[in-house]
Amino acid sequence: MIPTQPALGRRALAFGGLGLLTLSRTARAAEAWPTRPVTIVAPFTPGGPVDVLARVIAQGIQAAGSQTAVVDNRTGAQGNIGIDAVRRAAPDGNTLLLVPAGNLTINPTLMRDLTFDVARDFAPISLLATAPNVIVCANDLPVRTIPELVAFAKTQRDGLTYASPGVGSQLHLAGELLAQKTDMKMLHVPYRGSSQALTDVVSGNVQLLFTNLPATLAAIRGGQVRALALTTAARAPAAPEIPTLEELGVGGFDITSWYGLLAPKAVPGATQTAIYEAIRNVLHAPATRTALEAQGLTVTDEGLAEFGTRIRRETATWAEVIRSRNIQSGL
Known part of the structure; x- marks a missing residue:
């Protein structure tokens, strides 16, 4: 049995139950996997997108019939405790890790004394879902476009203030990258999550917010x-009226929030492929896709090699931003 979840998790499990006959056929035809009960480590608290995705996948694996699957919300140290637990797990493919982009592409540069190395210790299985990021401003800010924002910022002696969900978050670095590309002076105001940050932008205490579109x-x-x-390369179906930075003259800007699945590095290649194929079928069940998209998530099936390339490319991008802007997490 999958442990009791909060309401959001329960709804996600129901969505993942559709299309499971396809998953069952795939599981029987592929390499023998899973060989024992599966644990998906989600190193954040229940109810958020990491937890929801993990429970959708756990339900799909369990419905294939041969093994149970559970979600382990192994929290702490901004996700690093759960990540290290998977690093130390047996390399049989029965313990998996589900994390957001920042844990894989930002923290290795930003944080000191990590107990793991992403490239050395983990096999990328699949990019699971993405969510667009958006820049919003307070209504009393006299700008309506990015060119107007850049021009206005340069008239302010102290620049502009911008909020993000925390120091070292992908959205914090997105703000730093925009400042770098536009030569705009901005002061970062970190929060513990997006909710209070949004409240302070609405009230005018902070001028800008870099955040996920679903949250805003x-x-x-x-x-x-x-x-x-x-901040993404293409407009979002959920809000097609919002232009991209690329359209507004800020070239080479493509920052998307995403969530991926990994296994311990030594998991055999055939098992990695079997895991990818099984999870791909869970995610592409029509009702699962519809439900996740309603939460602002877009399902993707970017697999092993492509996902690994994405991790390496974005790690290099963020390393340059972190070093050039002298960003430190204190951890």
Whole structure:
């Protein structure tokens, strides 16, 4: 049995139950996997996107019929405790790790004394889902476009203030990268998550917020904040009226929040492929896709080699931003 979940997790499990006959056929035809009960380590608290995705996948694995699957919310040290637990797990493919982008591409440069090395210790299995990021501003800021924002910032002696969910988060670094590319002066104001940050932008205490579109769409629709641009390469189906930074003249800017699945490095290649194929079928069940998209997540099936390339490319990008902007986490 999968342990009791909060309401969001329970809804996600129901979505993952569709299309499971396809998963069962795939599991029987592939390499013998899983060989024992499966644990998916989600190193963050229940209810968020990492936890929801983990429970969808656990339900799909369990429904294949041969083994149970559970989610282990192994929290602490900004996800690093759970990551290290998977590093030390038996390399049989029955213990998996589900994490957001920053744990794989930012923390290795930003944080000191990590007990793991992503390239050395983990095999990338699949990119699971993505979510667009957006830049919003307070309604009293006299700008409506990114060019207007850049011009206005240069008239302010102290620059502008911008909020993010925390020091070293992908969204913090997105702000630093924008400042670097536009020669715009901005002061980072870190928060513990996006909720309070959004409240302070709505009230005008902070001028800008870099955040996930799903977390902010209701406030944008309600006129509480003004959306200036997406940080992704393409417009978002959920908000097609919001332009991208690329469209507005900030070239080479493509920052997307994403969530991926990994296994211990020594898991055999055939087992890695079997895991990928099984999980791909879970994610591509129509109802699963629809439900995750309703939460602002877009399902993807970017697999082993492509996912590994993405991790390496984004790690290099963020390492340059961290070093050039002298960003330190204190951890």
